[in-house]
Amino acid sequence: MTAHSVFDYRCPSCGLAYAPFKKGVKCPKCGYEPQETHDMISEAIDAWFYHVFIYGRGTPPAYAILSLGDHYILLSCIFLDYYVYELAKGKVDKEHFIERFLAKANFEGCEYLVDHYREYFSDLLERFEALTKGDKRMLDLAKRVAKCVERTSGEDVDS
Numbered sequence: 001m002t003a004h005s006v007f008d009y010r011c012p013s014c015g016l017a018y019a020p021f022k023k024g025v026k027c028p029k030c031g032y033e034p035q036e037t038h039d040m041i042s043e044a045i046d047a048w049f050y051h052v053f054i055y056g057r058g059t060p061p062a063y064a065i066l067s068l069g070d071h072y073i074l075l076s077c078i079f080l081d082y083y084v085y086e087l088a089k090g091k092v093d094k095e096h097f098i099e100r101f102l103a104k105a106n107f108e109g110c111e112y113l114v115d116h117y118r119e120y121f122s123d124l125l126e127r128f129e130a131l132t133k134g135d136k137r138m139l140d141l142a143k144r145v146a147k148c149v150e151r152t153s154g155e156d157v158d159s
């Protein structure tokens with residue numbers, strides 16, 4: 001079982017699918033500011049913990065994207081897996097980590113999404129840290145997830 005979201009949204013002005021994950025997040029493409037927001041970050045963090053509980057890592061072996069929310073969940077799970085992988089090795093420079101992650105993602109043709117995701121990932125990490133800070137079990141969990149990531153992926157997580 002994987003965690004899924006029913007959240008879908010399109011900018012009423014230009015039709016872009018993106019998550020207004022908190023108040024003040026404007027459409028990355030046309031700048032329209034929506035009235036509604038959706039707490040995508042809480043949903044994504046819950047999904048990560050749920051997957052770690054079931055699969056040993058946040059990114060499931062297979063994941064079907066059925067909604068816009070699912071797209072954010074999968075990206076967030078990959079992101080947090082890499083983050084705890086680095087965390088298990090030592091201190092992580094968050095800004096630098098986010099930039100490396102963004103550089104690896106392919107935004108070709110929609111470069112306007114880079115700033116949107118930079119803000120999203122930065123908030124995601126902040127929330128994740130607030131939840132897990134000072135919790136010694138977090139480092140143990142990070143180490144376990146790191147081992148699992150190492151075992152189950154040939155991806156280059158070091159560069």
Ligand SMILES: [Zn+2]
Nearest residue numbers: 011014027030
């Ligand atoms: Zn728009």
